[in-house]
Amino acid sequence: MPYINIKITKDGATPEQKALLIKGATQLLVDVLGKNPKTAVVVIDEVETDNWGIGGQTVTSLRKNK
Amino acid sequence: MPYINIKITKDGATPEQKALLIKGATQLLVDVLGKNPKTAVVVIDEVETDNWGIGGQTVTSLRKNK
Amino acid sequence: MPYINIKITKDGATPEQKALLIKGATQLLVDVLGKNPKTAVVVIDEVETDNWGIGGQTVTSLRKNK
Amino acid sequence: MPYINIKITKDGATPEQKALLIKGATQLLVDVLGKNPKTAVVVIDEVETDNWGIGGQTVTSLRKNK
Amino acid sequence: MPYINIKITKDGATPEQKALLIKGATQLLVDVLGKNPKTAVVVIDEVETDNWGIGGQTVTSLRKNK
Amino acid sequence: MPYINIKITKDGATPEQKALLIKGATQLLVDVLGKNPKTAVVVIDEVETDNWGIGGQTVTSLRKNK
Numbered sequence: 001m002p003y004i005n006i007k008i009t010k011d012g013a014t015p016e017q018k019a020l021l022i023k024g025a026t027q028l029l030v031d032v033l034g035k036n037p038k039t040a041v042v043v044i045d046e047v048e049t050d051n052w053g054i055g056g057q058t059v060t061s062l063r064k065n066k
Numbered sequence: 067m068p069y070i071n072i073k074i075t076k077d078g079a080t081p082e083q084k085a086l087l088i089k090g091a092t093q094l095l096v097d098v099l100g101k102n103p104k105t106a107v108v109v110i111d112e113v114e115t116d117n118w119g120i121g122g123q124t125v126t127s128l129r130k131n132k
Numbered sequence: 133m134p135y136i137n138i139k140i141t142k143d144g145a146t147p148e149q150k151a152l153l154i155k156g157a158t159q160l161l162v163d164v165l166g167k168n169p170k171t172a173v174v175v176i177d178e179v180e181t182d183n184w185g186i187g188g189q190t191v192t193s194l195r196k197n198k
Numbered sequence: 199m200p201y202i203n204i205k206i207t208k209d210g211a212t213p214e215q216k217a218l219l220i221k222g223a224t225q226l227l228v229d230v231l232g233k234n235p236k237t238a239v240v241v242i243d244e245v246e247t248d249n250w251g252i253g254g255q256t257v258t259s260l261r262k263n264k
Numbered sequence: 265m266p267y268i269n270i271k272i273t274k275d276g277a278t279p280e281q282k283a284l285l286i287k288g289a290t291q292l293l294v295d296v297l298g299k300n301p302k303t304a305v306v307v308i309d310e311v312e313t314d315n316w317g318i319g320g321q322t323v324t325s326l327r328k329n330k
Numbered sequence: 331m332p333y334i335n336i337k338i339t340k341d342g343a344t345p346e347q348k349a350l351l352i353k354g355a356t357q358l359l360v361d362v363l364g365k366n367p368k369t370a371v372v373v374i375d376e377v378e379t380d381n382w383g384i385g386g387q388t389v390t391s392l393r394k395n396k
Contacts, residue, residue, distance in 0.1 A: 007267040015116045020296045022119030028288040032281050039318055041173055042119035050213045053220030053240035054303055069139040081248045083164050088251030090160040098152045105186055107333055107371055108251035120171055147314045154317030174317035182345045185352030185372035201305055205333040218362045226354040230347050237384055239305055252369055279380045286383030306383035
């Protein structure tokens with residue numbers, strides 16, 4: 001019955017990669033807690049780098065200054 | 067004062083349907099808990115089927131295999 | 133496949149009221165969008181009034197000043 | 199280590215404004231709780247006015263009726 | 265930079281199991297997307313079975329009827 | 331109309347500190363985006379250090395190893 005929300009910056013994750021995230025996150029809940037995978041829900045949010053901040057700066061800005 | 071977040075797959079819900087979800091969810095909180103509807107906030111997120119998983123598979127994949 | 137998160141202040145909602153919220157929110161998604169209720173997930177969060185703000189004030193403070 | 203999620207209606211917030219939100223929210227956690235800003239994460243979600251409801255009505259509809 | 269939120273019913277997950285969820289979820293993002301684990305944040309929410317619904321019923325009720 | 335969710339580890343934030351977070355977050359949205367503070371909602375979640383991970387480790391574990 002778990003619900004997992006994964007937020008990542010929008011950087012071109014492919015449908016195959018997203019499918020792997022969903023499969024892996026579901027399996028993790030089965031392996032660690034013995035959860036029933038049938039009702040496990042995973043939602044992936046892809047967030048623009050302008051909309052994601054870490055350390056008080058946007059990811060857009062952090063990448064420019066690298 | 068309630069806050070309700072509804073996540074659905076992006077399947078062409080119309081503005082009218084979204085308005086009904088917002089109206090209905092707000093009314094539910096009024097009916098069941100006597101909440102003040104004025105400050106009830108509802109946010110609907112529409113999620114691509116590649117980004118939604120259930121039972122370890124993406125909805126995209128589940129629909130193909132139907 | 134919808135996921136619904138309902139946040140309310142912790143004010144003694146009974147198990148029966150929570151069951152009605154879960155039933156009602158699920159039915160709303162069935163009625164408005166024709167969603168399959170079997171995989172509809174509803175999660176209710178109850179939040180202390182010290183931890184909920186509206187208009188820049190905590191609910192604790194708003195209730196005192198009423 | 200705080201995580202802050204800011205949801206606003208999609209109304210043309212500029213990258214500069216988003217950067218100010220991220221900077222300000224991070225600073226707030228430093229000022230009030232002495233949190234380490236380095237691991238503070240801020241995520242901004244911009245939501246269509248059709249998908250945001252208050253008082254049981256969509257923001258789209260509330261703005262029309264003003 | 266990913267953020268992962270895992271919601272599970274409150275069923276006595278141990279600190280060791282939670283540590284495994286956090287480690288596993290972080291590793292998943294590294295393996296699939298090459299994300300930097302240092303800034304990966306995982307938050308686990310444990311939800312009372314009265315507050316979790318699936319198929320329109322609370323988990324409390326579903327377990328009783330098994 | 332903004333909604334802000336602040337997640338922090340449960341470390342004894344006082345009601346006064348929470349009130350300052352709520353006031354400050356609301357004011358930030360007014361200052362940067364000219365939002366109406368009246369309908370701004372802020373919800374603070376306090377999360378056990380066992381349930382919060384960064385860099386693949388729980389905060390509980392990170393603090394022990396300091």
